[in-house]
Amino acid sequence: MEFFRIKKDIPFMRHALIFNVISFATFVAAVFFLFSRGLHLSNEFTGGSSIEVSYAQAANLADIRATVRGLDIGDDFQVQNFGRAQDVIINLPLKKDISTAELSEKLLSALKAKNPDVELKRVEFVGPQIGDELTHDGLMALGLVIIGIIIYLAFRFEWKYGVAAVLANLHDIIIILGFFAFFQWEFSLSVLAALMAVLGYSVNESVIIFDRVRENFRNMRGASVTEVINNAITRTISRTMITHGSTEAMVLAMLFLGGPTLHNFSIALTIGIVCSIYSSVFVAAAIAMRLGIRREDLIKHVREKTKNDGAVV
DSSP states (O other): OOSOOOSSOOOGGGGHHHHHHHHHHHHHHHHHHHHHTOOEEOHHHHOEEEEEEEOSSOOOHHHHHHHHHTTOSOSOOEEEEESEEEEEEEEEEOOSSSOHHHHHHHHHHHHHHHOTTOEEEEEEEEOHHHHHHHHHHHHHHHHHHHHHHHHHHHHHSOHHHHHHHHHHHHHHHHHHHHHHHHHTOEEOHHHHHHHHHHHHHHHHHHHHHHHHHHHHHHHOTTOOHHHHHHHHHHHTHHHHHHHHHHHHHHHHHHHHHSOHHHHHHHHHHHHHHHHHHHHIIIIIHHHHHHTTOOHHHHSOOOOOOOTTTTOOO
């Protein structure tokens, strides 16, 4: 399915060096912010309290956030619906100067002052040890996804293509983390899930382009490597617009209509989708070209048979 067909190939690789320099500079900046500012980890990683309350009517999350903010316990909290519109879960950061019981009583008193119908359903405490375990397990999951992608690409393509695709995927992940470090957006388990989704999304785009490159090496016998890559990218633009456009429409709907609960998750996906388009064209394809891909890498030379083949002495 195509929206349109471009008759003349677009010379993407003509400006590959310029875009590679931009990518490298952005990558270095993201790494710098990750080390200088670090990630603003959520309570799921650092520990804290989870307090679930219930209302007789649909809860007003904006009023609840204003009430929690008025307790002077900082801005590192999260308020979201939990199942029904009447049920709300409030995640509070770990506080050294106040116990979990005192914090829950203080919060419940403030909420009842605004609405006497509020009812405390449960209080859970996430200690630092559990937060460390979640951090370790999350990093392990992310690492296993990356290893799985490397193994898949090693079997799917020749090593030069696999290296190019993996570097492009890591480029996308580091850029997303750099944004979260620079703006100090909260990094939660949902954002980690978005990173894993972006990894699969990005590698899929690279595989589509490299499949077309492999096909072009078979069909475009007299074309140069640059012409083969430009043709592959140009011929997949319509497909890219359909898939990425429809996905981005859904993600933007979550970003603007999903509320604070899905905000950071959808931001990570939005950045990841844009980066995956960019990296598949100007990072993965350009790196593959720099590594010296050629027709012989994907198409084995068939030796012509001679009259002595199969002779028995």
